Amino acid sequence: MSVKHLNQGQLAERWGVSEATLERWRSEGIGPVFLKLQGRVAYRVEDIEAYETESLRKSTSERVNAGGAL
Known part of the structure; x- marks a missing residue:
């Protein structure tokens, strides 16, 4: 099975x-779950x-439910 990923810039x-918005959302627990592998999101x-x-x-x-930012 092949799983497709997007990096922060692509999302x-x-x-x-902006990428800064995604960073803020992650720190606030908003948005989709994410992976952090070797410092990369x-x-x-x-x-x-x-x-x-x-x-x-x-x-x-x-x-909007908690976490629903869009």
């Missing part, structure tokens, strides 16, 4: 946010997609 580009695509799905809303009045 920042995908979501249109990586996100599994399946975790990114799951987080995006959990963040879907039909209305601006819907409440």
Whole structure:
């Protein structure tokens, strides 16, 4: 099984946010789970997609669960 990963820069580009925003979100426990291997941060695509799905809303009045930053 091949697992695809994105680095911080790739995820920042995908979501249109800065890398600093992703760093802040990680420190605050916001966003998808991530791997930290030898000082490098990586996100599994399946975790990114799951987080995006959990963040879907039909209305601006819907409440966002803790950790839902998008």
